[in-house]
Amino acid sequence: MSQALTENTLLKGIRDGEEIAVRHLFDLYYRPLCYYAEKLTGDKAEAQDVAVNVFLKLLQKKADFEHLYEIRAFLYVAARNACIDIYRQKKRHERSLEEIQYLLPPENDKDDLDLIDTKIMQRLFQEIESLPPQCSKVFKLLFLNKLDTREIARQMRISPKTVLNQKAKAIRLLRVALLKGGSLVAILRAAVGHVMN
Structure with a gap:
């Protein structure tokens, strides 16, 4: 073939x-x-x-x-x-x-923002710990544990009105502490300075 x-x-x-x-x-x-x-x-x-x-x-x-x-x-x-x-x-x-x-924002920007958030939260927790004991406990139960006013009043054996008063006092004291002497601004500057280096 x-x-x-x-x-x-x-x-x-x-x-x-x-x-x-x-x-x-x-x-x-x-x-x-x-x-x-x-x-x-x-x-x-x-x-x-x-x-x-x-x-x-x-x-x-x-x-x-x-x-x-x-x-x-x-x-x-x-x-x-x-x-x-x-x-x-x-x-x-x-x-x-x-x-x-x-x-998308660069990864470094996200890391930088995380660093700033961490510094601010660190300072905030320090200030929460330095509040008067009842004030600090109410604030933590409200904002960290997410309990409502009645539940906190029952747990701490105080009136709901006292819970609200302690909450207002905690917020006022924290605001003063964080703004006093520009400490919040100093935190931001320190964090931004670290980011820029």
């Missing part, structure tokens, strides 16, 4: 959708296509997907080929184009990620 006849038989089998012919063509070109696509994409799994998809495209166009070399050329050109598309998609994806990153 001549080589030309073998090619003609293979081409006819492919055009007719014969499984043996398609399998032979697949076995002939699948591995080389995977290797070629992997060299272009740098990703083995992606390369295998490219090779399979290229064969599926070939089967849709199987009637268009007169010679085996046309099929080979189609497979490699289609594989190259698919790899270029993958590269372009990755670049578009990277650009989109860069744009999103640009819109």
Whole structure:
């Protein structure tokens, strides 16, 4: 049997959708296509997907080929184009990620804000601890434990009116303590100074 006849038989089998012919063509070109696509994409799994998809495209166009070399050329050109598309998609994806990153505050800014919050909270807790005992307890139960006035009154065995008075007193004392001598401003300056260094 001549080589030309073998090619003609293979081409006819492919055009007719014969499984043996398609399998032979697949076995002939699948591995080389995977290797070629992997060299272009740098990703083995992606390369295998490219090779399979290229064969599926070939089967849709199987009637268009007169010679085996046309099929080979189609497979490699289609594989190259698919790899270029993958590269372009990755670049578009990277650009989109860069744009999103640009819109988000930088991680350092978030860390800086966390540092400022921490310093302010640290100072606030120090001041809460230095309140008169009943005042401090009411404030903690209200704002930290999230209990309501009646529950605090019952738990501390005082009247709801006393709870409200202690709350008002705690807020007033904390405000004075934090604003006294610009201590809140000093906290902010110290935190911002640390951030700038």
